[in-house]
Amino acid sequence: MKFFVDTADVDAIAELNELGFADGVTTNPSLILKSGRDILEVTKEICAMIDGPVSAEVVALKADDMIAEGRKLAKIADNIAVKVPLTWDGLKACKVLSGEGKMVNVTLCFSASQALLAAKAGATFVSPFIGRLDDINIDGLDLIEEIRTIYDNYAFKTEVLAASIRSVNHVSECAKIGSDVVTAPPEVLKKLAQHALTDKGLAAFMKDWEKTGQNIL
Ligand code: G3P
Numbered sequence: 666m667k668f669f670v671d672t673a674d675v676d677a678i679a680e681l682n683e684l685g686f687a688d689g690v691t692t693n694p695s696l697i698l699k700s701g702r703d704i705l706e707v708t709k710e711i712c713a714m715i716d717g718p719v720s721a722e723v724v725a726l727k728a729d730d731m732i733a734e735g736r737k738l739a740k741i742a743d744n745i746a747v748k749v750p751l752t753w754d755g756l757k758a759c760k761v762l763s764g765e766g767k768m769v770n771v772t773l774c775f776s777a778s779q780a781l782l783a784a785k786a787g788a789t790f791v792s793p794f795i796g797r798l799d800d801i802n803i804d805g806l807d808l809i810e811e812i813r814t815i816y817d818n819y820a821f822k823t824e825v826l827a828a829s830i831r832s833v834n835h836v837s838e839c840a841k842i843g844s845d846v847v848t849a850p851p852e853v854l855k856k857l858a859q860h861a862l863t864d865k866g867l868a869a870f871m872k873d874w875e876k877t878g879q880n881i882l
Contacts, residue, residue, distance in 0.1 A: 666840050667717070669826065669848035673700035673707050675714065677851035682715055689717035691792070691828065691848040693748065693772065694724055705741065712742035718790075720770045720848075722748035723758070731758035739767045746770045746789060751779045756786045763787030770826060777811040784821040790846065794829035795839075805829070806838050813843050833857055 669689035670678050673696045681687045690711050697704045708721045721741070723734040735747035735758060746768035749755040759769045763786070770790040771783040775798060783791040793812060795805030812825050824845035830836060833856050839847050 666844060667846040668854060669717070669720075669846055670854065671696070671828065671830070671848040671850050673697050673702060673711070674851065675707065675710055678711060678714060681851060681854060686854055687715050687717070689719065689746075689846070689848070690715060691720040691748070691770070691826070693720075693722045708738070708745070709741050712744050715744070717744060718746040718768055718770075719744055720746045720748045720772075720790075722750075722772065726752075726754060728754040728757035728761075731755065732761050735762045735767065735769075736765075748772050748792075751775075751783060751791075756782055759783065759786040759788050763789065772828070774812075775808070777808065777815055780808075780812040780823075780825075781815055784816060784819075784823040788823045790824045790826040792826045792828040792848070795827055795835055796829035796831040798829075799831070806835070806842065809839055809842050809844050833859075 667688035668686050669691050670681050670687050671691050673692045678687055678690055700707055712719045721738045723731045725731045725734050731749055738747050739745050747762050748770045749758045750773045751771050759771055763769045768789040770792055771788040772792040774780050774791050774793040780791045793808050798805035798808060809827050826846040826848055827839045827844040828848050830847050830849035830853055836847050836857060
């Protein structure tokens with residue numbers, strides 16, 4: 666499963682990239698606002714940091730304008746994935762941009778039927794939002810399972826890019842289901858390494874090692 670880092674914070678991306686945990690990056694208008702950076706500048710910087718896809722989102726709402734914005738974003742670097750919302754206009758833009766050979770990430774997906782349309786429109790990635798479904802008491806992981814089944818039924822090449830990841834459980838469950846990618850905030854990716862028994866066991870090892878009076882170096 667690929668890990669994409671869901672942030673426009675270049676320092677956080679660099680830290681995870683050093684460990685090989687940044688197979689890609691996703692941004693959106695809210696993450697750009699949070700970064701305090703210019704979208705074109707920060708996106709160019711991120712594209713130069715990692716080899717994998719970097720999703721940059723259009724902000725237009727009409728297909729023609731989305732296409733114009735998408736073409737401009739795609740010129741930033743070869744690893745740009747143009748992010749468009751899962752609306753009728755977004756699907757039109759997806760069809761045109763993917764037809765031009767550009768990677769397209771169709772985002773704000775909340776149903777299997779939406780994901781089916783994204784695949785048929787030529788999306789490279791579809792981004793179903795788990796956490797926001799959980800927020801309204803709908804199990805977002807069920808959607809990942811539904812999309813996985815549909816895509817496998819018809820051998821769609823569109824990759825499932827699970828988004829709105831809020832917990833370690835979201836990541837592990839997505840891996841069990843077979844999501845191609847999870848995009849998670851840096852803090853969630855770092856939490857994957859944490860377990861209380863690991864800390865407890867290490868403390869016990871250190872305590873016993875100290876009693877040996879030995880050193881390795
Ligand atoms: O990639 C989408 C993600 O940034 C949304 O996450 O937690 O705002 O639903 P969240």
